[in-house]
Amino acid sequence: EVQLVQSGGGLVQPGGSLRLSCAASGFSFGDYWMTWVRQAPGKGLEWVANIKPDGSAKYYLDSVKGRFTISRDNAKNSLSLQMNSLTVEDTAMYYCVRDQGCRGPNCFSYYQLWGQGTLVTVSS
């Protein structure tokens, strides 16, 4: 079955760190750009970061640059998001998604395959 299964997340204090993971199966993970999208409670969707198939290029939302790091291990079919210096504004459901139909060197694309989501709550 083609799927993305997420883990990690939880409650963390402001300034803290958290690592999200995403396990891919049923497709050739190393052939795809991968992305993290988040959704604050009751709000819309927001692109966070993406990574090239070989991991050689990574792009970030301005507000998370320098704090979040996206990475992948193609041998283990896994995607990660290391989140440091978290603020209350980072509170959201985070989705691991597979890019589809990439346009341009930064891979502007739509999202066919989504993980189930993992909740990150930043609160004191």
Place this chain on the structure above:
Amino acid sequence: EIVLTQSPGTLSLSPGERATLSCRASQSVSSGYFAWYQQKPGQAPRLLIYDASSRATGIPDRFSGSGSGTDFTLTISRLEPEDFAVYYCHQYSYLRTFGQGTKVEIK
């Protein structure tokens, strides 16, 4: 950044009725790089339409997308009970931005 504005915020309709959802972009979305997603409570979004008018795999033909430039539309020809949800538009022409959502609720 291309800002997407969806209207209306909420659409109250009955099963069997036609739903027309709009999304307006602050600048032209080149080559129709535009998508629509459906999201139900507690679930991840589901891709419905990509490239403005192409239906994603497994999506019923009562869903259709149209538009170009700055104005895009998602039409649900006859609402089924499972279609009541929140719908988001998404442009991937330059960077990636989403609309704020339109809730389709049962009247």
